[in-house]
Amino acid sequence: MRSVWLAGSRGLLGRQLALALGQSRIDWHASGREVDIADWDRVKAFAAGKKAGWIVNCAGYTAVDSAETESDEAFRVNALGAENLARIAADTGAVLIHFSTDYVFDGAGQRPYREDDPLRPLNVYGQSKLEGERRIAARGATHFIFRLSGLYGLSGGSFVLTMLRLLRRGKEIRVVNDQIVSPTYAGLLAENLMNLMRNGPDAYGTYHYSDAGRVSWFDLAVAIGEAARDCGLTGHEVPIRPVPTGDYPARAQRPAYSVLDKEKVKTRLNFTVRDWKENLRDFFAAYRRTGGE
Secondary structure (H helix, E strand, C coil): CCCEEEECCCCHHHHHHHHHHHCCCCCEEEECCCCCCCCHHHHHHHHCCCCCCEEEECCCCCCCCHHHCCHHHHHHHHHHHHHHHHHHHHHHCCEEEEEEEHHHCCCCCCCCECCCCCCCCCCHHHHHHHHHHHHHHHHCCCEEEEEECCEECCCCCCHHHHHHHHHHHCCCEEEECCCEECCEEHHHHHHHHHHHHHHCCCCCEEEECCCECCEEHHHHHHHHHHHHHHCCCCCCCCCEEEECHHHCCCCCCCCCEECECCHHHHHHHCCCCCEHHHHHHHHHHHHHHHCCC
């Protein structure tokens, strides 16, 4: 297999992929904040001489609410940074793997979103990620783009780890119950990506990937609490209260419905998709085994 350049190796998904790559016999190179992907000179200098066959972009601006007042930075990283890596991929013949978001949709739908559904982001973060998708396509690089939703893993900022920390504090937690999602466990995603890079089909393009099923953020929080108690990670039961989105003000508007259709990724790329409840159990088993974060 060709070598891999893992950009953004210290982020949530980057760390999960670094674990998988570290356990393989694949030649790979990692970069973090020392290689600002929006800085063309640094990107070009890092890529020189490495001859990476795969460029996996796990770098990104992901602070959804902060993006509303830091739009320049969000677009700099999520759009210009993505374009720079696509430019390197096009120049060197590498395949780019890039990650986008369910927030490119407006959430007004009533069925899982397919890849060709209309794109109408409600917030700056979604707009910046959509612009990144467009710039990758415009550069003509061979690429896979995976739109994810509710990503969580063994480290980094995520809803699951945030809930775990709040549960350990023991105080009442309020969670919105009128936003429906399909979360994404980074552990299984990393396995799928490793298989893709080893021997996957060359069916390049844009794909949706997340766990199977759908759940409100409130019901997901309740499930996290139950799993954490079962694993002995928390003590007594902590009250979790459902609240409507209107009672939980945030700078950025979120889609009310963010479930993604995974049929294309299963049939064309042979990705394994498991139910969110099963993946949550697998996550907590791995969290206990590794000591967490």
